[in-house]
Amino acid sequence: MSTPELFVSRKRRCLLFLLLTVAVALFFILDILSGSVLIPLRELLTALWSPESASSEVRSIVFDFRLPKAITALVTGIALSVSGLQMQTVFRNPLAGPYVLGISAGASLAVAIFALGFSSLLTTGLSLTGSWSLAMVAWGGSFAVMLLILFVSARVNDNMTILILGILFSGAAGAIVTILQYFSNESMLKAFIVWTMGSLGSITTRQLAVVVPAVAAGIFLAFLKMKELNALLLGETYARSLGVNILGSRLVILFSASLLAGTITAFCGPIGFIGIAVPHLARVIFKTQNHRILLPATLLLGADAMLVSDIIAQLPGFSTTLPINSVTALLGIPVVIWMIVKNKKFTAL
Amino acid sequence: MISSCDTCGIRVNNLKIGYATTAPEPAFTREGITFSASGGEMIALIGRNGIGKSTLLHTMAGFLKSLGGEILWNGMTAEKLTPRERSRMISFVSTERIHLTHMQVADLVAYGRFPYTNWFGRMQASDEQAVAEALEKTGLTKYARRQADQLSDGERQRAMIARAVAQDTPFILLDEPTAFLDVNGKYEIFHLLHQLARQSGKTILLSTHDLHIALREMDKFWLLTDNGAFEGAPEDAVMQGWLGLLFNNPLIGFYKPTGDFLFHKNSSGNAWVEGDGETAYWTRRALARRGFTISSKEDAAIHILIIGPEEGGNTLWQLTSGGNTRTFASIYDLMKEI
Numbered sequence: 001m002s003t004p005e006l007f008v009s010r011k012r013r014c015l016l017f018l019l020l021t022v023a024v025a026l027f028f029i030l031d032i033l034s035g036s037v038l039i040p041l042r043e044l045l046t047a048l049w050s051p052e053s054a055s056s057e058v059r060s061i062v063f064d065f066r067l068p069k070a071i072t073a074l075v076t077g078i079a080l081s082v083s084g085l086q087m088q089t090v091f092r093n094p095l096a097g098p099y100v101l102g103i104s105a106g107a108s109l110a111v112a113i114f115a116l117g118f119s120s121l122l123t124t125g126l127s128l129t130g131s132w133s134l135a136m137v138a139w140g141g142s143f144a145v146m147l148l149i150l151f152v153s154a155r156v157n158d159n160m161t162i163l164i165l166g167i168l169f170s171g172a173a174g175a176i177v178t179i180l181q182y183f184s185n186e187s188m189l190k191a192f193i194v195w196t197m198g199s200l201g202s203i204t205t206r207q208l209a210v211v212v213p214a215v216a217a218g219i220f221l222a223f224l225k226m227k228e229l230n231a232l233l234l235g236e237t238y239a240r241s242l243g244v245n246i247l248g249s250r251l252v253i254l255f256s257a258s259l260l261a262g263t264i265t266a267f268c269g270p271i272g273f274i275g276i277a278v279p280h281l282a283r284v285i286f287k288t289q290n291h292r293i294l295l296p297a298t299l300l301l302g303a304d305a306m307l308v309s310d311i312i313a314q315l316p317g318f319s320t321t322l323p324i325n326s327v328t329a330l331l332g333i334p335v336v337i338w339m340i341v342k343n344k345k346f347t348a349l
Numbered sequence: 350m351i352s353s354c355d356t357c358g359i360r361v362n363n364l365k366i367g368y369a370t371t372a373p374e375p376a377f378t379r380e381g382i383t384f385s386a387s388g389g390e391m392i393a394l395i396g397r398n399g400i401g402k403s404t405l406l407h408t409m410a411g412f413l414k415s416l417g418g419e420i421l422w423n424g425m426t427a428e429k430l431t432p433r434e435r436s437r438m439i440s441f442v443s444t445e446r447i448h449l450t451h452m453q454v455a456d457l458v459a460y461g462r463f464p465y466t467n468w469f470g471r472m473q474a475s476d477e478q479a480v481a482e483a484l485e486k487t488g489l490t491k492y493a494r495r496q497a498d499q500l501s502d503g504e505r506q507r508a509m510i511a512r513a514v515a516q517d518t519p520f521i522l523l524d525e526p527t528a529f530l531d532v533n534g535k536y537e538i539f540h541l542l543h544q545l546a547r548q549s550g551k552t553i554l555l556s557t558h559d560l561h562i563a564l565r566e567m568d569k570f571w572l573l574t575d576n577g578a579f580e581g582a583p584e585d586a587v588m589q590g591w592l593g594l595l596f597n598n599p600l601i602g603f604y605k606p607t608g609d610f611l612f613h614k615n616s617s618g619n620a621w622v623e624g625d626g627e628t629a630y631w632t633r634r635a636l637a638r639r640g641f642t643i644s645s646k647e648d649a650a651i652h653i654l655i656i657g658p659e660e661g662g663n664t665l666w667q668l669t670s671g672g673n674t675r676t677f678a679s680i681y682d683l684m685k686e687i
Contacts, residue, residue: 227469230470240411242436243432243435287451289451
């Protein structure tokens with residue numbers, strides 16, 4: 001057996017946090033810079049510093065499109081990663097994430113019923129992403145699933161049961177979505193497929209005014225239950241013997257995780273693998289299970305990962321971008337595979 | 350260091366335990382459980398699988414609601430304790446094996462300080478001190494920076510006990526703490542618990558199937574059998590014949606003279622072993638294993654005469670049965686012919 005890996009010293013930890021923070025700022029600027037229209041860095045900084053002095057064209061590109069999109073990427077990365085960390089800890093399962101609990105499936109089902117089921121009533125050619133009504137429907141869907149999870153978890157004292165119910169629900173929702181797809185018209189089908197690819201770019205500044213506070217509330221709750229998250233790592237028996245109110249803690253944590261994942265899924269579509277991969281990366285880099293370190297680390301790493309994904313999505317440049325869901329999958333899956341190969345056992349957190 | 354104050358220790362009065370289910374009747378119940386223990390004692394909770402040992406421990410630890418009766422911890426009613434108060438009164442070591450990567454032994458032990466830290470979980474100097482002491486008492490100081498998932502089963506169990514020690518509670522409950530361990534591991538855990546009870550004055554209640562060690566190490570037995578309950582010294586349990594009632598199975602008996610469990614078998618007849626010392630003892634054991642009743646009469650169906658040890662150190666077994674006499678060089682060879 002190799003020599004035991006020693007802990008990351010306090011000094012090195014501070015350095016890592018500093019590095020990740022600087023990286024977020026850097027990637028944020030890079031994300032705003034990348035896109036079909038080339039904006040020189042100097043001009044961008046001028047526009048950000050004093051919007052009045054910039055040309056109206058640059059101002060429009062930066063403030064109406066690029067800045068909201070970069071903020072969306074930042075918030076999305078933070079929300080999905082923290083949500084994934086919470087679920088992995090509560091369910092003590094390395095594969096837990098927004099997808100597994102059926103939250104994404106709930107949103108998809110609601111959107112599918114809305115878009116495909118009533119497609120005959122709607123005008124054709126509707127774009128699904130970024131529309132208010134659609135976001136509300138998706139939010140409703142993910143929250144319905146969340147309420148179901150909370151209802152079940154208040155009665156069932158077994159995490160594995162909740163996890164299996166989530167997986168089964170996802171399967172059932174997928175089946176219904178397939179049926180709806182089969183019977184829907186072509187244009188709505190395409191609009192739905194595009195929604196499932198995820199998008200960071202269609203969110204408006206007014207929608208951000210809803211998304212950002214919702215995510216902030218979710219993050220606040222996550223930090224509030226940091227100590228309980230640590231206890232839950234040992235399992236419910238030990239957590240309880242340490243004086244943790246299991247039911248209350250689990251309700252708050254799952255509410256927070258659902259708020260984070262549900263909000264993002266509602267406005268940006270289901271975005272995969274960030275929620276699973278980033279918390280693992282944080283554990284490997286900081287070599288700890290302590291949520292006092294893991295939570296901020298996951299938050300920063302998530303922001304970095306999503307900004308990088310968005311930058312990559314725009315690499316083809318010019319008029320088209322890659323579907324963000326494909327980028328996160330192609331970035332996230334190797335991380336998960338690498339972890340499986342390196343750890344040999346993926347059954348433990 | 351068994352304390353003499355009146356309320357110190359554990360009182361379980363007429364307790365009813367069970368799993369409350371959604372069905373009208375609970376799936377499992379057991380009532381009328383009355384046990385007690387003084388502060389600083391080591392108590393073994395013993396009974397067959399399924400008799401309710403775990404349920405009782407979980408009810409006492411506050412994980413399950415009691416369905417009636419009361420539990421007093423140092424004179425305080427269990428149900429009136431808040432979760433935080435309870436976590437400073439009772440620590441618990443479960444049968445569950447914890448597998449976590451990226452966690453050092455010291456971090457695992459530091460979980461014991463959970464009831465004492467603020468919402469942020471920040472460790473004060475006194476908490477660090479308690480962790481260091483717990484590591485010291487359990488002999489894990491040099492393992493402090495080791496990864497918890499690289500420990501052996503025995504070391505991990507030791508770390509979980511260290512965590513309970515760091516929790517600084519007067520009572521430690523352990524659910525089958527030696528179940529996964531080899532003989533050496535079992536011995537070390539019992540030895541450690543013994544030290545904790547004697548040197549730190551902790552009251553330790555554990556469930557176990559390791560009767561041999563429990564008979565030698567524990568101050569008190571709490572026995573749950575299908576024919577009633579017993580509490581008292583392990584030796585009282587033996588002398589009053591309670592251990593024979595443990596399994597409610599007529600084919601399993603407890604043999605008082607040696608403290609062994611005997612498994613009754615269809616009798617193969619009588620055997621007479623002539624000889625003495627260790628060799629004769631183990632020869633009789635081998636025959637008993639085959640269902641022979643050991644007799645000292647000459648009318649036995651088979652007669653074994655132990656010859657030796659000879660000058661070369663060899664021992665021979667001379668078997669006489671049905672008029673034939675043969676000699677064997679080992680018990681194995683002897684048993685093959687019987």
